[in-house]
Amino acid sequence: MKKTDEASKELVAHLPDVVIEAARGLKQLPAVQKLNGVLMFLDISGFTAMCEQFSLQNHGVDELTKTLNDYLGHIEDLVLKAGGDVIEFAGDAMLIRWNAPSVEASVTAIVKAIICSRRIMKTCNNWDTEVGVKLGVKIGLSAGEVFLTYVGSKSFRLFSSSGQAVRDVNEAERYCEKGTIILAPSAWALCPERKGINVEKLEEGHIKVLNIRKTWAESELTKESPPQEQQKPKALGGFPSLRQLNLKNVHKHDLRPFIAAPVLHKVDENQPMEYLCEMRDVTVVFINLSLDHGHDHGRSLQGVYDKISTSVVQFQGVINKIFEFDKGTSFLVLFGLPGFKHEDEVGHALQCSSQITTTVNDMIEVRQVSVGVTTGKVFCGVVGHPERHEYTVIGPKVNMAARLMMNYPGKLSCDEETRTRSYLEAAHFHDLPEIKLKGMDNPGPISEYIDSAVGKDHSIPEAKHALLGYTPEFLDALNTLEKVCSSSSDYRHPLFLVVEGEPGVGKTRFLRAVIDAAIKNDMRIACSRPTVSSTSNPYTTACYLITELLELADIPSPQEREQILEERYGGTEMYNSLSLLNNLLGIQLSAHESVASLSPAGRTKSLQRLLGRIVRDTQLDTNTATLIAIDDAQYIDKDSWAYLRFFAGYSCLFVLGMGELRKGAESEAVEGREKILNSPLCIHVKLDGLESINMEPLLCQLLEVASVPRELTNLLGSRLAGKINPSWVKQCVSNLLHHQLLEINTKGKQPHCNVAEGVRLIDLEIPASLSGCMIAFIDRLPAAEGTAVKIASIIGASFNNAVLSHLMPLTPAHKVLESIGGLISAGVFIYENGLLRFQSATLQETAYGLLVEKQRRKLHERYAIYLEQRYLGFSKKKKKRCSA
Template sequence: MDNERVQKTFEQYVPNFVCRHIQKLLEQYSEKNGDNVTELTMEPFCTECFGVVVMADVSGYSKLTAKLAERGDIGARMLLNVMKNYFDQIIHIILTCQGDIVKFVGDAVIFYWKINDDNLDDISEDPTRGELVLMACDCCIKLLNQLGRFPINIQDCEITELKIHLGIGAGKIYDIHVGGKDRWEHFIGGDAMDQISTVLDLAEAGELALSHQAFRHFGNVVDVASITIGGYDKRCVIVKGLENCTRKVPPLSLDEEAAFDIFDSVPNNLNIELYKPFINPYALYKLKDDIQNCPAFGIRDDLEHLMSIYDTRQVTTVFIRVSTLKFKSIESLGVAQETMVIVQNHVRKYEGCIRQFHCDDKGALLLVFFGLPPFGHTDDAIRGVKAALSISNELADLFPEKNYTFGVTTGVIAIGGVGKSIRTEYAMMGDSINMAARLMCIDKNNKTIKPDGNVFCDEKTFNLSSVDCTFQPLGEIKVKGKDHSIPVYKALTIQEKKIELDNEGKIIGRVKEKKIIDGLIEAHLVKQTKIMIFEGEGGQGLSTLVKYTKNKAVQMNCMIW
């Protein structure tokens, strides 16, 4: 493995803010420890500043996904190919306009511009803030002009184009890091994000909507009478064009943090370890695997070609919505961190992976997958349902009102890269992911179902896990994106398999062997797993040692399969 090749690639999977945050931590450590930086301990973290946030959402994606899902594996591949081509061009324009991409949320992209501002509560007419809004508007208009209508050509498919609609919010934002040693999530929250969730819904396909807060800042640097406005009400302003835009003030030079190459400032091995926790585990696995296999298959190992390698597989998707977790102040960091740790612990136990954490005025969303390498299993649906029920039970201590819901589905999805060599990400796309998001919102859209930590599952997940879990059929329910109603099931409890515990006192002696077994089980609990092999001639008590190991593992709360 070419260490330098891998570490250079890792940097492209995280936002610029994450790179800068890691760099600052390294500088702080270096001041204390000199150049001998061998490890970096990260803590939950939150900073506040003024920012302009944009969400670009693809219209027509859900219908296209549902139609292509009928074609099975080939349909999933077609979907990813179409969306890759579209996102590649969207990302290129965003980066050209100096936007920083925060994350990809399904068929949407969140990106932003920000400045350090010591007077966040000051509502005076600061032209610097207006300059940021103008930059964001200019980027959005370019996106609409060049990619507002994206033609697609799929044989026997009635959907012939995709469109985008965009929303802009401006105000106080929080850059947040939550997680633990092996997995960290960066997301943003605050006033600007809260505005986005409102105005984006008001923008129709091919439109750009600004919150009134963003429009007020915009008016400090631009004569609003000189721009083309498509609509105006108390909720938002629809901006159609800037071709006749007249400035009130000369262009401002914004103080931006200088670009840097983090890999020139710290040891190579540490570079990789710093970025790993911010990248989805499957992306890490696939990236390394693709780089290793490039020579064998005659594929160039530059990032652009690695992004063209994709595959399909059946996975179980778990969407989690926590309605009461809204990031309104720095004090919200503690609750967000506790939520992330609870989810992490149970996802790790059942060997899944956390895809992302997202937060806005509607609450927090977490996306989890079971079945992605290197943790693929034949019982991923069972693991997904068990994890959801376990997380639901523990979240009740943190959110006693139990205003959170889960959507669990199983199906074939396509996984591959989107983006360019400056900023890229592995995307997961498929109809089952969309359906998990829809199931997660059933109690929100159906007044007969009250939010109560419910775990809603599709029929395939029910069929694959009904032996290990109990369910309540809810009948057929109409969900967005489907022409017909679908069967929905509510998961109730885990039916734990009974394991007979034999009396370990039957083992006479074997002190050394038992000590080794106990040590290996303890190591497994702290993620230092090793393979244990029992070897010996028949009649030497091997089966008794195996029973002892099983008993001991159960006593120490290890999973037995």
């Protein structure tokens, strides 16, 4: 079978039949598809407890994945054989539909659904698992109209189910207990031969199915079409066998927008879906919306999606699903999935949720927004049947986020772990009253997050200690400062100094050192630290810099700002142009006739000239050069990028601390940014990490002591070998202090650090925060290099190119060499004496932890075969030669 067919098969398996058939015809969004049919709402009990027990009992992810797939696969096998279409997965619940375009077809469909439900109950209720948790099911059935609403964009699409049949099946499920089948009145009305079905009548017309005769409704089933294999043509090598789909006119590009990004990455890399199955630290965000039904539902949902998607992309999260068949309209958003892992994801999840709450609440179609946020290990992976499965997240933290969302209406609530790991100021959080959460024995303290509680601090933190390392880079920066300070009007000095490097290498600390040097040179300083939320707010950075230069930052009143500007510039030619700053400064100066007559293009040019004049004019007060320092410059909004170069000029230098550009950064931002970054007047300084000789002084600075034990220096030197990332070291030290493995002795003239009595640092486990940083680092690598790192992690201390090529048989040898070269450049591998090795033992451990047990076994077996062929085979030949 062709590779393209295999990829298409995988895409098809992630989507319901009805979406596959509709995908090609979806030209405009939103789109609403009206259907008739019978619905099954299947809710599984025990899933969360089982996942928790697998983790507590140290079972591997492989075992959990196998249990999930065995159970869900069995249920889905019965559903697919009965002609059902799995519309939606919701963690521990499924929504299934039988197509029924006519009343007669509806009768046949309800018979199929009831018989299927009975078979599921017989084989899947009280299902034993390896950890002692029994899984059970409860099923609700309804019939009637179903609406599938499609929302999204050209590149990413979602769908949700709604309508009377959905409301009916949701209501029926509320009457369910484990092991029961409940029919909504709409489903009971279709049941034929009622004498053959034993039921119990419940409230409001709901029916509990107790038993059915073996021959019940046989006449309905005989009305079916000819046998399955004759019904519809098949495509892609005969796939699928149970799902009867005509895939002749289905194209991959129509299906890809519906598929989760982590799945697409694996499909594109031609890797099995099992590589996605892992217990992973994730921040889970559940957003519940109370919509006004007086508006068009499709347009309302698209409008909500647009606002949520804008924020989620901006903060580097992923929208996983929309649910409307349970708990109203809810969005599930995830932070920390493969390919989207970053160090600030927990804080970003809260900031993103706050931004969503604000923007969505402003919509007239939305009455209330409730958000629940949790952080912790959850199962992430593809689960289900070989022919129908989905990428999902399962675990107590997922359930808890949903519980918070529903139990704290109108609030942005979060658990203690989210609050702690966000590293946001305590003033952002307010304690919420304790509420009993279903299925949660001890959820811990719950907090409300309020983004506006604390004003933004734009300053670059002052340093207590001297800058360590980076001597050549710092000398380059000092040389640039001297050129700026000594420049004359006919000398073009550099306008921008860009400090680049991986997260945590010390860009902020380097910026602070440059600022301190500028202060010694009597330069005027203006600082800014845009945040990820700044990227979507036009002119945020430019506006702040103007208020700093004009000394208006601490004056919020528009009237006072106008008065200060009039006192300073009144009667001058420059004053006539100040109305161009009205939008940026929030003032309302009258436009001079020379400004009022300008075209839009003319206003833009005049504003650009004005910005340069403001910088020069404010320099006249002190007769000194100006340094503008911007940390986290990757978050500068696109409009500010377009204006920054007009600030820079005579005796003015920008110093930018530049992190990695986020995924999905607006294309419009590139033009203004690239003009600056590629300018001959822009100097780039790359920070790769500190040399190993700096480990001991770094530890002394972090612990604020005069000396540290050699054992600690040696341990971290081996665990974090190669170039030192100060942030990683800080997290290790914080973890050791938190667990009281280190002690600070303040006796004597100077404090010093000791290892706590009875502690063996060699047994140190990788802190979750450091592990997250390293996973983020691996995720940022190109796909081929990331795979090579994980595979190489199973080898010993050192290895050669041939070993890695043998362990990657599907990758051409030259591609393996390219990946190795990239990993050496990235500081992951080091080449010594003809062999490769990991620079960091901790990074190797982290990469190894990302492999599931099944993958490890395969790789270890392949490595053992290589060793046998390479060494034992050679020895046997040599022995034969000797005996001859």
